[in-house]
Each structure stands twice: as structure tokens, then as C-alpha cells.
Amino acid sequence: MPITIKDVAKRANVSSATVSLVINKNKRISEKTRAIVLKAIKDLGYHPSRSARGLVSKQNGNIGFILTDDHFSRSEPFYTKIFIGTELQARDDEYYVLLTTIPKSFKKPDSLPRFVLERNVEGTILAGMIPWDLMDCLEEYKLPLVFVDYYPANGKYSVVMSDNIAGGFQATQHLIDCGHRRITYLYSDQQHPSINERFQGYKMALEKANLDSIPVSDEGSTNRKGGYNAAQRLFAKRKDVTAIFACNDAMAIGALQFLKEKGMKVPKDVSIVGFDDVEADLSLDPPLTTIRVQKEEMGIQAMRLLTEILRNNSAKPRKILVPVELIVRGSTCKLNKKVESK
């Protein structure tokens, strides 16, 4: 029932081989025949069969997108947007994206995603923190892998990250520019490369201004509750801090909530900068100054990297940093004209 290559060949008065060559952009076809064939394809609304193509070319045109279940269910659509970027780019690259989640607790004998077991993807994008065991298993399959927003330390893979160091620097610099001198870094889970990189940026900005770093961590997690707890811990020790740089928006919002409850005004008494720009809470009061991460762009870049590897599998691992941007909203302001001695 569907239109086949033969139908096109017949209509264009050429052989099916010629049509195939045209489809595959082979250059040894005269402009004239190419045009005729192209027209026939369009007239007929022909689309080559992926099955037939895949059968002979040993390629299936699919790529996998794996992330942990808890990441995908997160209340902010962070990874969702990365996925959208991937899918967007996949349209241009003519791939289909198969999305699957694996349990955060993935352990060695657990079974891998179906599409890798059945070898129905040519490569895979790994988004966010991935259990070590999963990487191990994947490695055995020799699947081209690209990491987004996370990467293993071994340097063997291509990765796409947002420019966390620059972001940390910009956030901190912004606070310094506002006149703040005692600026805390609120975080949790320092193992995570992003959180660590943001910390680097923070420290660099402080060093440049000759200020001391005041890192405060929560043992829990990098969510609102963690931010709330960390802020609580911070102000139990030091009441003189005037600015907070949180490792992400969720913690920033948690800290904001704590401050409000304690009657401290944001940004009058304390300025807060977040990271990610999750837009989770546009009704937040005050709206959060933050570092915008280009989530879709990250997905796009990841897909591009993967395509590159797929086309030329000798390609060396590359690392792409997607630029970030300071978004100044209402949670930061100039420090109250008070003159501060360093």
C-alpha cells in the first residue's frame, strides 16, 4: 500500500538504484535526473522505509535517551527541556529518540533498557546523574555515549555541560557588585560535578575581590527542604551574612522561605541568587535572581555531538560548555548604603 522506491523509479523513468542514489545525496547523479527524481518523490509523497533501509545499512536511525526516574519526575521540567532539545535536533538529523528511565538505584545485575539489549539504538544520551553500574554495563555494549549535565570523571566520553564555573562566578560577582562582602555558598551533594564547578566559580570571584568564602552545606538533598535547612544552619552560626548564592533554584527558594519565616526581608536584609532558572515559581515573591541555564540548547548540543560521533566514529571525546546568563530579578539589591570595612 505505501509508496515504494520502485513506484518512484517508474514515475521518474529511472531505475530504483538511481532513486536510491538521489535519496542518499550521492553526487554522481546528474542535476537533471536528480531533479526529475526529486519531483517524483514529492509528487508521490514518498518516504523510504526505515525497516528496509535499516536491514541493509545495519542502522536503525534511533538514539536512546536515558535518565533516572527521579530526575524525570522532578517538579521542575529541567530534564524535560533537555529532552525536548534533543528531540528537536533529532528531527534535523533524522533520528528518532527513544526515551526511557532507569531506577536511581540501578545495580549491576539489573537489566538494561530494552533498546540497548535489543541493539535498537545507534547511540545514547545520558542525562543527569547516572548510576555508576549503568555506565559500566553500557560500556560493554560499546554504544556511543554522550553525557548531558553530568559526566564521569574518567574523561572517556563526550559531554555537554552548562558553564557552571562562569555561572558561579557571575552570580557571585553580581553580589559583590551590589556591595556584598559576606557571601555564602549554599549547597548539598558536593560530589556532583555541577555543584562543585559552581563552587569553583564562586571562589574565584571571591578571591578576585579578596573576600572569604563561606560555604554552608546541607547533608540532605539539593531541593527546597535542603535550602531551608542549610539557611537555618547558616544563620544559627552567622548573623552577619548579607548574601546567599545557592547552588540551584530549589535550594534558593527554600532559603528564601526560611528567611521570610524568620522575618528577614529579601532582598533588603539578604540578597539571594539561584542557579538554573527553572521558572518553577514565577509567582515567587520576590522573583529570583538566578543564572539561566539553556536547557534546550544543552539537549541540542548533545544530539549534535552524538551525530558527529555516529558519522565519524573516530571522533575524540569532546566537551561542550553551554553559556549561561545572569538574570537579575527581585531577590538581589545593592547593599544598604552601610559602609563596609573589608
Place this chain on the structure above:
Amino acid sequence: MPITIKDVAKRANVSSATVSLVINKNKRISEKTRAIVLKAIKDLGYHPSRSARGLVSKQNGNIGFILTDDHFSRSEPFYTKIFIGTELQARDDEYYVLLTTIPKSFKKPDSLPRFVLERNVEGTILAGMIPWDLMDCLEEYKLPLVFVDYYPANGKYSVVMSDNIAGGFQATQHLIDCGHRRITYLYSDQQHPSINERFQGYKMALEKANLDSIPVSDEGSTNRKGGYNAAQRLFAKRKDVTAIFACNDAMAIGALQFLKEKGMKVPKDVSIVGFDDVEADLSLDPPLTTIRVQKEEMGIQAMRLLTEILRNNSAKPRKILVPVELIVRGSTCKLNKKVESK
């Protein structure tokens, strides 16, 4: 390089046809040979090639999952969870799910998702509100369609909905049981079937208790801002309302915010019930009493419905209602012993 059916055949000392029959669970194979073949398959780690299968069977083992971009990027992972359910069930049904978004503003000459143009899906799940034009276009492709959490009025398709009427009823009944007599329904966008059905349930519960309905809508949208505005509008007119049933959690949270700002205590002065149980804000104070929608289950059911249609395409359109559940948290309480005259 990969293992083919012939490798299996050779190892099992049978023909490839026999292997094929075993794979396809054909019953006219003796138990003995079946066992031998199965063992060979396992030993070799054989997985049939989808391309080859697809080429002859005209099936590709893919199903599409379409939703609008704004739905997928929503801050609560509502549709994300529906998708996860679909993917979960797809594993059992041996399908791959191709997820794509279309612009909310989809208009007729816009191009359809690639996987339908290229006919690379056997059927499609449509999640959430879908532009009418899209349905129109899809219809021409004669693709089996299943709707989740939304459906066109024409009754031509299979759909999966949560039991909105029961949910609206339970929510309202809960408030009535708490002693409330003046209960508002806060909503927006009544065109949406879910919102309308919830309204039905609300009205039924009120009628049964012989109470009047107090519907208040916001002209904007069904998000927090809408909830805030609607609550504002409500209390501008009537100060005697003691309970609010919002058409979803987002609006409930918006209303909650308005009440807090105006100094009204929740639940002491006003009780609030939401709908969806999005868990967006576990740190919400007070935590929201709501109607839990089983999002994953909805995705699972949608996939099952689609599989059913695909296996037996004479199947008639079916409608599945996924049960809901009242979750009582802190935003509702018994009405202050005040005696109320009806």
C-alpha cells in the same frame, strides 16, 4: 556481526523457519524443539532484528506519543508521568514509544510529526488538550488514536480519563462532611472536559446535600495566577464562603496564596481542596487536601487500549475511567462549631 536467526537455527539444528515460529509463539511446534530453540536463543543472546521483521510484517513496533509543548513543559510533571506509564507498559507490549511535542498553536498547513509523515508508528497516543487541526490531519492518516486526559466530543476514539466526576463529588462531599455549606468551585477554561466533569461532580454532591453551587471562574488560565485572581474575585463578592474546591492543584495553590496574603487562615477560616495531586510543592503550608489522579496508571491504560486496537483493529472505541482518591491533608478541616442554618 550481530546474531541472526540463522545462527540460532544452526545451533539448534533446525531451520530458520522453525526458529521464527518459536519466536512468534506459534503453537504447532513441539514442546521439545521449542525448548531447544529457546535455549539456543538464550545462549546466543539473540534478539530478532526489528528492521527485518518490520520489512516483512509491515509493522515497525513503534507508537507515537504526542502532546503540546506547553503541556510537556508544565512545571508539574503531570504529563511526564503519564508518559512514563505509557513507556512502562510499552515494555511489556514490546513497543517503542516515540515522544514528540507539537506547538499549542498548531494550524492546518503545519507539518505533522515526522513519525506520522514517514509512517513509522502503528498508532498514536494523544495526551492532554490537542489542537483540533491536528486531529483533523491525523485522521487522514487513518492512524489508530487513543486519547489520554482529553478527548474530542465526537466519540470516535478510545480514551482514558481519570474519574473526574467521582473526584469532583468526593472533594465536595468531603467539604460537606466537614460541615461546610457555602462551597465554591474555582475554575477556568470550562471548555476542557476534565474541568467540566469535575464541575458535574461538584454539583451532584451539592444537590444531594441540597446546597447551592457557587461557581467562580477566572478568564485567564488554570494556573496559580488564575487561582489567585479567581479567589480575589470571589471574596470581592462574597465574604461568607468557607470552602473552596479548585479545579486543579495549581489554582488551589494560587487561591491559598491569596488567602494567606489577605490574612485569612487556611484551613481555619477557609478550607481548600485541589485536584490532581501534583506534589509540586510538598513544602506547601498547609499541605493541600486534594484528589489524587493516577497519572502513570492512565498512561498504562492508554497503551493497553492502543495495543488492543492494534491487535484487533475491529475493536470499538472504549472509554476507561481511572479511579481517583481523596487525599486529606492540612488544607481542610471541620467547620468551626458555628451552627449554620441552611
Place this chain on the structure above:
DNA sequence: CTGAAAGCGCTAACAT
């Protein structure tokens, strides 16, 4: 520059 033909891995008659 284009056509003829073989063959990818599998299924489905048809034989045996």
C-alpha cells in the same frame, strides 16, 4: 552517469 542484480534478516506460504 545509470541499470541489473544480489542480498540484508525475517516471515509465510507451500512442501514434505
Place this chain on the structure above:
DNA sequence: ATGTTAGCGCTTTCAG
């Protein structure tokens, strides 16, 4: 109950 074989739609030598 199992084997033989043609052919699905496409790509890819190899000829011309």
C-alpha cells in the same frame, strides 16, 4: 511437526 523458498524495500557492487 518441520524444512524450503520466495520476497518484503532498500543499498551496493559491478557492468555498461
